[in-house]
Amino acid sequence: MIFGLHSKVEKNSIALVLAIVLVSGVGGIIEIAPLFTIDNTVETAPDMRVYTPLELAGRHIYMREGCYACHSQMIRTLRDEVDRYGPFSLAVESKYDHPMLWGSKRTGPDLARVGNKYSDQWQTQHLTNPREVVKSSIMPAYPWLNTNELDTGDLSGHLRANASVGVPYSQEMIANASNDALAQASPDSLDTAALLERYGKATTVRVFDTNPDKVTEMDALVAYLQILGRLTDAANSDDSNVEGGS
Amino acid sequence: MSVEERDRYTGHMTTGHSWNGITELNSRVPRLWYICFAIAFLFSVAYWVLMPAWPGMESHTQGLLGFDQKKVVKQQRIEAEQNTAMWRDQITNTSLSELADNAEVMTLVRRAGPALFEDNCAGCHGDLGQGATNYPSLNDDAWLWGNEPESIYKTLQHGINSGHSQARIAQMPAFGNSGLLDSESIHDVALYVQSLSNPLIGNGSNVSELLQVNNGKSVYQAQCVACHGSNGQGNPLFGAPNLTDTHWIYGYPLKTLIETIVAGRAGQMPYWEDRLDDNLLKILSLYVPTLSEDAEIHHSDDRTKTDNS
Numbered sequence: 157m158i159f160g161l162h163s164k165v166e167k168n169s170i171a172l173v174l175a176i177v178l179v180s181g182v183g184g185i186i187e188i189a190p191l192f193t194i195d196n197t198v199e200t201a202p203d204m205r206v207y208t209p210l211e212l213a214g215r216h217i218y219m220r221e222g223c224y225a226c227h228s229q230m231i232r233t234l235r236d237e238v239d240r241y242g243p244f245s246l247a248v249e250s251k252y253d254h255p256m257l258w259g260s261k262r263t264g265p266d267l268a269r270v271g272n273k274y275s276d277q278w279q280t281q282h283l284t285n286p287r288e289v290v291k292s293s294i295m296p297a298y299p300w301l302n303t304n305e306l307d308t309g310d311l312s313g314h315l316r317a318n319a320s321v322g323v324p325y326s327q328e329m330i331a332n333a334s335n336d337a338l339a340q341a342s343p344d345s346l347d348t349a350a351l352l353e354r355y356g357k358a359t360t361v362r363v364f365d366t367n368p369d370k371v372t373e374m375d376a377l378v379a380y381l382q383i384l385g386r387l388t389d390a391a392n393s394d395d396s397n398v399e400g401g402s
Numbered sequence: 403m404s405v406e407e408r409d410r411y412t413g414h415m416t417t418g419h420s421w422n423g424i425t426e427l428n429s430r431v432p433r434l435w436y437i438c439f440a441i442a443f444l445f446s447v448a449y450w451v452l453m454p455a456w457p458g459m460e461s462h463t464q465g466l467l468g469f470d471q472k473k474v475v476k477q478q479r480i481e482a483e484q485n486t487a488m489w490r491d492q493i494t495n496t497s498l499s500e501l502a503d504n505a506e507v508m509t510l511v512r513r514a515g516p517a518l519f520e521d522n523c524a525g526c527h528g529d530l531g532q533g534a535t536n537y538p539s540l541n542d543d544a545w546l547w548g549n550e551p552e553s554i555y556k557t558l559q560h561g562i563n564s565g566h567s568q569a570r571i572a573q574m575p576a577f578g579n580s581g582l583l584d585s586e587s588i589h590d591v592a593l594y595v596q597s598l599s600n601p602l603i604g605n606g607s608n609v610s611e612l613l614q615v616n617n618g619k620s621v622y623q624a625q626c627v628a629c630h631g632s633n634g635q636g637n638p639l640f641g642a643p644n645l646t647d648t649h650w651i652y653g654y655p656l657k658t659l660i661e662t663i664v665a666g667r668a669g670q671m672p673y674w675e676d677r678l679d680d681n682l683l684k685i686l687s688l689y690v691p692t693l694s695e696d697a698e699i700h701h702s703d704d705r706t707k708t709d710n711s
Contacts, residue, residue, distance in 0.1 A: 186457075190462070193457050196461045244475065273677070274526065277670060289526065290525060291529075360565070
């Protein structure tokens with residue numbers, strides 16, 4: 157019987173070590189093997205674009221303020237979620253997210269496809285005081301984002317760090333990260349042409365926080381929120397996916 | 403190592419280990435535990451066979467049931483569409499004006515509308531369409547682009563100043579920031595705009611005010627008529643608001659009006675054609691005009707209440 161084998165193995169140290177190696181080896185294979193075939197489970201998205209420095213800075217503010225604690229960025233493969241939020245999230249959509257912000261709990265709604273759902277003005281007003289636009293909201297207010305000037309000093313470093321884990325930022329993008337961040341929120345800036353050259357014509361250049369006088373953290377966060385779900389069109393074009401819901 | 407022996411109290415074997423005369427029983431695994439273990443094991447074997455489970459070098463095992471949650475969602479949505487095919491076809495193939503006259507469709511619109519509105523529109527326009535500062539109310543009789551379902555449908559599809567290639571464009575110039583008007587003219591024209599809906603302003607009781615309003619009127623005639631019309635009645639072709647009514651998007655105080663004229667306005671409404679399918683856009687286009695009817699009902703309710711009390 158199996159219990160007889162067990163009593164023999166536990167009394168023989170070499171046999172016990174071999175048995176431990178065998179069992180944990182099986183566990184290891186089950187955990188590691190999917191990585192060899194990961195290409196089969198991640199969809200392709202040739203149109204995928206990277207976050208601009210301003211959007212990346214906004215992403216850092218999103219993390220700093222703990223937005224992920226109440227908002228997920230993951231539309232699950234459930235009908236009610238697809239009905240409410242749009243096509244379910246694909247793995248490839250988080251390709252350049254380091255770290256990913258899928259979240260596992262919702263106090264507020266999912267934000268995976270919130271980009272372009274509201275105007276910049278609404279986002280700014282809502283972050284400054286949520287009750288001003290949604291009376292019943294329980295979200296905290298973040299008024300300091302309007303006054304904190306955006307610190308772009310460390311953006312080159314952030315781009316380099318992302319590049320080292322596979323995000324295709326070029327040397328030129330890394331070197332100009334700070335200028336590009338400021339240019340994206342300053343439509344009249346001389347650096348705008350270079351920004352569009354580097355990140356593509358579809359990059360949105362505008363004043364995001366309704367205040368053209370300075371580039372604030374609000375600019376960065378709204379720029380980030382407005383790009384959520386819009387880095388690639390893969391979710392709409394994927395054969396296995398369904399059309400956007402209500 | 404001492405010899406394994408049978409414990410004389412419990413009848414179990416001992417392990418043969420003894421510490422100061424205390425010996426360790428080698429009792430069997432409880433039967434219930436053993437059965438549960440066996441069931442769990444059998445379950446997992448069955449699961450491996452039926453469901454996607456093991457990774458391989460090329461792909462993973464697909465399972466005999468061919469289960470795929472993505473397909474499940476797709477199927478559920480197809481079924482939901484089939485259940486509603488009757489009215490979906492009707493809405494797809496009928497023009498908005500015909501639909502608006504169809505009582506059956508409008509019953510449906512009133513049922514489906516509130517949830518759609520709440521999910522997508524209420525964030526800016528309020529849960530009853532009452533609007534807020536910066537966001538037009540939808541439950542009154544003041545409309546920037548007209549309140550026919552067709553106009554609302556176009557606004558929903560493409561948005562206003564939304565970046566969509568067919569978006570409605572409404573841009574009030576920044577008369578102050580661009581240097582078109584000096585601060586005195588701006589003040590006077592703001593006062594004139596106030597006078598359009600407030601007969602107390604510039605009624606002659608205050609001569610300097612009257613002069614300012616008159617000066618404002620000539621500035622208005624030179625700069626503002628193209629969009630807002632010679633009498634300030636607005637123009638739905640440009641989304642230019644009526645200035646003679648009491649509905650204000652950004653506010654009626656002189657300070658706000660001056661801000662508007664100095665810096666201009668370009669309110670933004672997102673486009674929805676990528677987000678909502680065409681039937682839902684049509685339902686919303688039919689639902690939005692009913693908001694003002696509902697508001698009227700509320701108002702008349704209020705009046706009845708006051709009458710009764």
